[in-house]
Amino acid sequence: MTLPFALLAGLILGGAIAAVSARNRVHSGLFLAASLVGLALVFLRLGAEFLGFIQILVYVGAVAVLIVFAILLTRDADSPRERIANAPVSGILIALALFALLAWGVLLWNPGPPPAAIPALPVKALGDRLLRDYVLPLQAVGLLLTAALIGAAVIALPPPRPGAPDAGEPKR
Amino acid sequence: MDSLDQIFVLAKQALLGLLPVAWQPWASAVISVGAILAVFPLLFALTTVVERKALGRMQNRPGPNRVGPWGFLQFAADGIKSLTKEDIVPRAADPVVHFLAPLVVVLPPILAFAVLPVGRNMVALELPETGLLFFLMVGTAVELGVFMAGWSSHNKYSLLGAMRALAQLLSYELPLILSALAVVMLSGSLSLTALVERQSAVHGGFLVGWNVFTPWGAAGALLFFTAALAEANRSPFDLPEAESEIVAGYFTEYSGFKFALFFLGEYLGLFAISGLGITLFLGGWLPPFSFLGWVPSWLWFFGKLGALMMIFIWLRGTLPRLRMDQLMQFAWQFLLPMSLVNLLVAGLWHFTAAWPLALRWLLGAALLAGPWTLYARQFAARHPRRIYRYVT
Amino acid sequence: MSPLKLHLLLAAALFAVGLAGALTRRHAILVLIGIELMLNAANLNLLAFWRYGPNPEALNGPLFVLFTIAVAAAEAAVGLALIIAIHRRYRTTRIEEIRRLHG
Structure with missing residues (x-):
C-alpha cells in the first residue's frame, strides 16, 4: 500500500464515518464534502482526470451544497437534542456483516496481473462512445434530469392557499 | 520582438537552467506559483484603489487621496490596518468551521489561475483534456466556503447572506457553464490554450476571429459576463453582502485579516472569471488586429482584464441592486432559456459552415433576437414602470 | 496486495459506512447522505475495474460512472425537494415520525 493511497483512504473513510455519525447535521454535510473530495482525488490517481473533476463539480459544488441548504431550510440545524441513532447496534452489525462478506470475496478472488500503463481517458473518445453506442441511455438520462428539475421545482412549491395571489405573480 | 513577448518564459527557463535537473520540475512549479501569488494579489491591491477613486469620481467626490501619490498607496495602509486589527471570533461561532471558511473561499480562485493562459506559452498548468x-x-468549491462562513458565524445576517449567496451561485452557474459550452462545442477542445489558438484565424486581412465576433459568441459573451458578475457577487448582483440590508452578508462576523481574505477572494474570483471570459470570447492573449502583433501577448491579456475591470466598476457606479425574487427570475426565466437558445445557434453555426457568412450571421442573429425581444417584452409586461411621487 | 484489491476493499468499506448511516440515522437528510456514500462506493468500484481490468480502451467503466453521477444528482435534487415538502407539511424530518403519506 502506498502512502498517498493510505492517506486518501483515511480521508475518505474518516470523512464518511464522521458524516454519518456527527451530531450536528451541518457538520455531516461538510464531512460528506470532504469525503467526496478524497474520492475525487482517488479518481485522479486512477487516471480518470475528467471524472475526478466532474465528481467535485457535481458532488461538492451541487449535491453537498444542496444538502446543507436543505438542512438549513428544514430548520433543525440547531436542535441536536435527540438520540442520533434509531437502532444503532443492529444497523451497524448489518453493515459490518456486509463489509465482511465483500472483503471475504475480494480477498479470496485472484485477479490477473494489472496492466502496467495507466490507460488514457480521452474526453473525445468518451463523447464518441456516448453519442454512438450509448445514445439511448444518454437520452434517458437527459429526460430523467429534466423530469427531476421540473419535479423538484413542483414538489418544493409552497401549497397554494385559498385567497393568496398566484405564485407566479410578484407581490406589489 | 519575440524576446519581449516571451520575456517571462525565457526568464523562467534561465532560472531553471541554474538548478540541477532533478529539481527542475519542482522548481518550475514553485516559480509559476510564486508568479501567480505575486501578480494577482498586486492587481487586487491596485484595483481596489482604482475602483474607489473611479467610484468617487462618479459620485462627485475625490476618493482616497492621502496616502502616497494621488492616494495610490491606500491599499498598503488598508493592508497594515487589517493585519494589526484584533481577530474576533464570536463566542457562539463554530470555531473550526469559522476558521476554515476564509481559506476555502480564497484557495479556489488561486487554483483557477493555474490553468489560465495569460500569454503565449504562459500557463502554469496545461491540462489538454x-x-x-x-x-x-x-x-x-467557493460555494461551500461561503456557506461555511455564513453558517458558522451563528448570526442571522451571516446566515441570510449565505443563503442568498448559495441560491445565487447555484442559479447563475447554469447559464455560465452553458454559455461556455457553446465555445467548447465549436472549438472541440477543453484546453484553454487550444481555445485561444482557435480564435487566431484572421478575417478580411486584419480582423482576428475572436469568438465574440460571431452571433453565438456575442450573445454568449453577454450571457457569460452577466452570469460572471453574479458569480463574483459584484454589483448589481451583490445581494449576499448588501450592506444596507444585511450588514456585510456572510462575512459579517469576520474581522481583521480574515475579513481582508474574503475581500481578496472575491476580487481574485472576479479576475479569474473575467480571465476565463477573455479566454473564451475575447481572444485571450491575441491582439485585435494583426498589425498590432508586436505588442507582447501578456500585455494584451492584462489590458483586456483591466478594461473589463473598468467596465465592472462603471456598472457598479451605475446600476441599482436587484431584489431577490428579480434575481432568481432573471437567472431562471431569462438567462437560462437564452443560453439554451444560444447553444442551438452555435450548433446551427457549426452545421452551416459551407453557407455564405452573411446568411449564417442573419440566421444566427434572427434566432437570438427573436426570443430575446419576446422575453424582454414579457419582462416589461410583468414589471410595469413604477412611478414615484415625492410628497413635498 | 494488488492495487485493484485495495481499491475494492476501500469501496466495500465506504459502502458499509453508507449502509450503516442509512440504516441507523433518523433524519431523512442523513439517510440521503448514506445513500450518496453508497453510490460513490459503486463509482469507485467501476473506475477501479476500468483502470486495472482488461480492455480499458472500451471506456465502459467511465461511461457507467458518468451515468451514475447524473442519476445521483437527479436523485439528490428530487430527494431533497421531497424532504422539504414533507417538512413543510409535517414540521419534522425524522423518518419514523412520518407515518402517513396520503395528502
Whole structure:
C-alpha cells in the first residue's frame, strides 16, 4: 500500500464515518464534502482526470451544497437534542456483516496481473462512445434530469392557499 | 520582438537552467506559483484603489487621496490596518468551521489561475483534456466556503447572506457553464490554450476571429459576463453582502485579516472569471488586429482584464441592486432559456459552415433576437414602470 | 496486495459506512447522505475495474460512472425537494415520525 493511497483512504473513510455519525447535521454535510473530495482525488490517481473533476463539480459544488441548504431550510440545524441513532447496534452489525462478506470475496478472488500503463481517458473518445453506442441511455438520462428539475421545482412549491395571489405573480 | 513577448518564459527557463535537473520540475512549479501569488494579489491591491477613486469620481467626490501619490498607496495602509486589527471570533461561532471558511473561499480562485493562459506559452498548468472543467470545478468549491462562513458565524445576517449567496451561485452557474459550452462545442477542445489558438484565424486581412465576433459568441459573451458578475457577487448582483440590508452578508462576523481574505477572494474570483471570459470570447492573449502583433501577448491579456475591470466598476457606479425574487427570475426565466437558445445557434453555426457568412450571421442573429425581444417584452409586461411621487 | 484489491476493499468499506448511516440515522437528510456514500462506493468500484481490468480502451467503466453521477444528482435534487415538502407539511424530518403519506 502506498502512502498517498493510505492517506486518501483515511480521508475518505474518516470523512464518511464522521458524516454519518456527527451530531450536528451541518457538520455531516461538510464531512460528506470532504469525503467526496478524497474520492475525487482517488479518481485522479486512477487516471480518470475528467471524472475526478466532474465528481467535485457535481458532488461538492451541487449535491453537498444542496444538502446543507436543505438542512438549513428544514430548520433543525440547531436542535441536536435527540438520540442520533434509531437502532444503532443492529444497523451497524448489518453493515459490518456486509463489509465482511465483500472483503471475504475480494480477498479470496485472484485477479490477473494489472496492466502496467495507466490507460488514457480521452474526453473525445468518451463523447464518441456516448453519442454512438450509448445514445439511448444518454437520452434517458437527459429526460430523467429534466423530469427531476421540473419535479423538484413542483414538489418544493409552497401549497397554494385559498385567497393568496398566484405564485407566479410578484407581490406589489 | 519575440524576446519581449516571451520575456517571462525565457526568464523562467534561465532560472531553471541554474538548478540541477532533478529539481527542475519542482522548481518550475514553485516559480509559476510564486508568479501567480505575486501578480494577482498586486492587481487586487491596485484595483481596489482604482475602483474607489473611479467610484468617487462618479459620485462627485475625490476618493482616497492621502496616502502616497494621488492616494495610490491606500491599499498598503488598508493592508497594515487589517493585519494589526484584533481577530474576533464570536463566542457562539463554530470555531473550526469559522476558521476554515476564509481559506476555502480564497484557495479556489488561486487554483483557477493555474490553468489560465495569460500569454503565449504562459500557463502554469496545461491540462489538454480538462482545462476548462478544472476551472469550473474550482469555481464551484467557493460555494461551500461561503456557506461555511455564513453558517458558522451563528448570526442571522451571516446566515441570510449565505443563503442568498448559495441560491445565487447555484442559479447563475447554469447559464455560465452553458454559455461556455457553446465555445467548447465549436472549438472541440477543453484546453484553454487550444481555445485561444482557435480564435487566431484572421478575417478580411486584419480582423482576428475572436469568438465574440460571431452571433453565438456575442450573445454568449453577454450571457457569460452577466452570469460572471453574479458569480463574483459584484454589483448589481451583490445581494449576499448588501450592506444596507444585511450588514456585510456572510462575512459579517469576520474581522481583521480574515475579513481582508474574503475581500481578496472575491476580487481574485472576479479576475479569474473575467480571465476565463477573455479566454473564451475575447481572444485571450491575441491582439485585435494583426498589425498590432508586436505588442507582447501578456500585455494584451492584462489590458483586456483591466478594461473589463473598468467596465465592472462603471456598472457598479451605475446600476441599482436587484431584489431577490428579480434575481432568481432573471437567472431562471431569462438567462437560462437564452443560453439554451444560444447553444442551438452555435450548433446551427457549426452545421452551416459551407453557407455564405452573411446568411449564417442573419440566421444566427434572427434566432437570438427573436426570443430575446419576446422575453424582454414579457419582462416589461410583468414589471410595469413604477412611478414615484415625492410628497413635498 | 494488488492495487485493484485495495481499491475494492476501500469501496466495500465506504459502502458499509453508507449502509450503516442509512440504516441507523433518523433524519431523512442523513439517510440521503448514506445513500450518496453508497453510490460513490459503486463509482469507485467501476473506475477501479476500468483502470486495472482488461480492455480499458472500451471506456465502459467511465461511461457507467458518468451515468451514475447524473442519476445521483437527479436523485439528490428530487430527494431533497421531497424532504422539504414533507417538512413543510409535517414540521419534522425524522423518518419514523412520518407515518402517513396520503395528502
